[in-house]
Every structure is written in structure tokens, then in C-alpha cells.
Amino acid sequence: MSLKHTCKALAVAAALVLTIALPAHAQDSGTPAADAGAADALPSAPAENPALAEAAHTEEVNNPYGLSALWAQGDLVARAVLVIMLIMSASTWYIMVMKLIEQQKLYGQSKDANAKFWTSKSVGEGVGALKTGTPFWYIADRGVNASQHHEGTMVEQIDLNSWVTMTVNRAVEEIQSRLQGGLSVLATVGSTAPFVGLFGTVWGIYHALTAIGISGQASIDKVAGPVGEALIMTAIGLAVAVPAVMGYNWLVRRNKTAMEQVRAFSADLHSVLLSGSRVGHNG
Numbered sequence: 445m446s447l448k449h450t451c452k453a454l455a456v457a458a459a460l461v462l463t464i465a466l467p468a469h470a471q472d473s474g475t476p477a478a479d480a481g482a483a484d485a486l487p488s489a490p491a492e493n494p495a496l497a498e499a500a501h502t503e504e505v506n507n508p509y510g511l512s513a514l515w516a517q518g519d520l521v522a523r524a525v526l527v528i529m530l531i532m533s534a535s536t537w538y539i540m541v542m543k544l545i546e547q548q549k550l551y552g553q554s555k556d557a558n559a560k561f562w563t564s565k566s567v568g569e570g571v572g573a574l575k576t577g578t579p580f581w582y583i584a585d586r587g588v589n590a591s592q593h594h595e596g597t598m599v600e601q602i603d604l605n606s607w608v609t610m611t612v613n614r615a616v617e618e619i620q621s622r623l624q625g626g627l628s629v630l631a632t633v634g635s636t637a638p639f640v641g642l643f644g645t646v647w648g649i650y651h652a653l654t655a656i657g658i659s660g661q662a663s664i665d666k667v668a669g670p671v672g673e674a675l676i677m678t679a680i681g682l683a684v685a686v687p688a689v690m691g692y693n694w695l696v697r698r699n700k701t702a703m704e705q706v707r708a709f710s711a712d713l714h715s716v717l718l719s720g721s722r723v724g725h726n727g
Contacts, residue, residue, distance in 0.1 A: 519651065525644035525677060532633045532640075533684045539626040540691040546623070547698050553578045554705040561709075567716060579619040583710050586615040591717045608717050616703075616710050623699045627692055634689035641681015648674025 557580035564570035567588055574581035590611035591604070652671050 521647055522644060522651075522677075525640060525647070526680070529637060529640055529644075529680050529684050532637055532688075535629055536633050536684065536688045536691065539629055540687075540695065543623075543626060543695050544698075547695070547702055550579060550623070550702045551705075553580055554702075554709070556580075557709060562712075567713070579622075579706060580709055582619070583612060583615045583706070584713055587612045587710075587713050587717050605718055609714060612710050612714050612717075616706060619706055620699075620703055623702060627695060627699075630688045630692035630695070634685050634692060637685035637688065638678070638681045641678045641684070644677030644681070645674050648677060 553575070557574060557578075560573040561570040561580070561584065564573055567584065571581065571584045571588055574584060587608060590608050649671055652674055
């Protein structure tokens with residue numbers, strides 16, 4: 445009996461050991477499985493598409509505002525302001541280019557006059573050596589005619605010195621007036637273009653605020669766009685005015701240099717005509 449009880453006790457003890465050991469082993473072996481399952485599940489998460497991400501970064505925002513929108517959405521007054529400033533800008537650049545060409549020609553004619561006129565044997569021969577229609581030819585021709593046709597006319601009562609002086613000075617003033625032609629346009633554009641642009645800005649802001657008030661939406665995207673679009677008018681006005689002012693000052697300075705050469709030539713011619721030197725015939 446004791447042997448049977450002993451075997452039963454061993455069997456019961458073995459069963460208890462197995463009962464306790466199996467769940468622990470199952471728990472230890474289940475944890476790596478769960479970790480492995482979790483590890484397998486992580487790569488299966490949806491990853492971001494590189495192509496879509498690149499497209500999102502490179503996608504350009506469509507700007508509904510700008511010069512094209514300003515012209516398309518502007519009323520008659522806004523378009524008229526833009527056209528006026530365009531005409532101002534075109535006139536400014538045209539005048540600056542033409543005056544620059546005219547001044548360059550005058551500089552070349554001054555060198556030609558100094559090389560040909562003063563090396564001639566007489567004033568008349570010198571006039572014939574100059575190119576017809578140039579300012580220096582015009583001054584010399586007027587001076588020679590004044591000295592040759594003084595006697596026997598109604599101007600004979602005027603002293604020859606005074607008559608020749610008045611004639612030469614009048615010719616110089618005509619040349620100066622011709623050189624200054626068009627500069628008043630640059631001065632006008634430079635002084636008025638910013639105010640024309642400012643008027644366009646005020647007009648555009650008024651209409652933008654009116655449209656915002658009617659729509660009842662005063663968010664930043666509804667205000668910043670139209671108002672910023674209206675401010676383009678001021679920028680255009682400044683872009684028109686600045687070249688006009690700078691071009692005016694530059695051309696005036698070049699005109700001063702050119703007129704110094706013209707006056708020097710006329711003063712020398714005046715001295716020659718009154719010195720009793722040979723005048724000759726200019727034909």
C-alpha cells in the first residue's frame with residue numbers, strides 16, 4: 445500500500461509541476477511570437493509616395509492677381525491710367541534716344557568744323573567746307589551774310605559790330621533751343637508720373653474695398669490681393685518717372701557741354717568777321 449501511495453504522490457507532484465511549467469513556457473514562447481508579429485506588421489504600414497511628396501513641393505500656386513488681372517478686371521479709368529503711363533514711358537525713352545543721337549552728331553560736327561573751317565583761306569571758303577545743315581554751318585552762314593549785306597540796307601543804320609553780334613547770338617540761341625527741344629517732356633513725365641500712378645492706386649483700392657464690402661468677406665486673402673494689385677499702379681508710376689528724371693539731368697549736362705563748343709565757335713567767328721579778315725564768298 446505504501447508503494448501505491450508513493451506512486452500516486454509522485455504522479456500528483458509531476459502533474460502539478462507540468463501544470464505550472466507549461467503555462468510559463470507558453471507565455472515565454474508567445475512573447476517573441478507577438479513581437480515577431482508586431483515586427484512583421486510594422487513594415488506593412490502605408491509609406492508616403494515619393495512622387496506625390498515631390499509633386500506637392502513643386503506644385504506652383506496659381507496667382508490670380510498681377511498686371512494681366514489688373515487689365516482684365518480694371519474699369520475704364522484704370523485702363524486709361526495704364527495707357528497714359530505706357531505712353532509716358534514710350535515718349536521718355538524715344539526722346540532720350542533721339543536726343544542722345546543728336547548730341548553725338550553735334551560732337552562729331554564740332555570736331556569737323558575745327559578741322560576744316562579754321563584751316564580755310566577765308567570765311568566764305570570755310571563755310572563751303574562745312575556740311576550744309578549743321579549747326580556750325582548755320583552760324584557761320586548767318587554771320588557771313590550779316591557782314592556782307594550790312595551796307596545798302598535798312599540795317600545800315602545799325603553798327604556793323606552790333607549787327608553781326610546780334611545775328612551770331614541769335615543763331616546760337618536757335619541752336620540751343622533746338623537742343624533743348626523735348627527735354628520739357630522728360631521734366632513733365634518725371635514730375636507727374638508718380639501722381640498718375642498714385643491716382644490709379646487710390647482708384648483701385650476704392651473699387652477693391654467696395655467689392656469686399658459687397659461680398660461681405662473681409663478675410664486677409666480677400667483684402668490683400670485686390671489692394672496689392674492696386675499698388676502696382678504706384679510702382680508703374682515710379683518706374684516711368686525715375687528714368688525720365690535721370691535722363692533729363694543727364695541730357696541737360698550733355699547739352700551744356702555741347703553748347704560750350706558752339707559758343708566757342710561763334711565767338712571765334714565773331715572775332716574773325718569783325719577783325720577785317722578776308723570774308724570771301726560762301727557760294
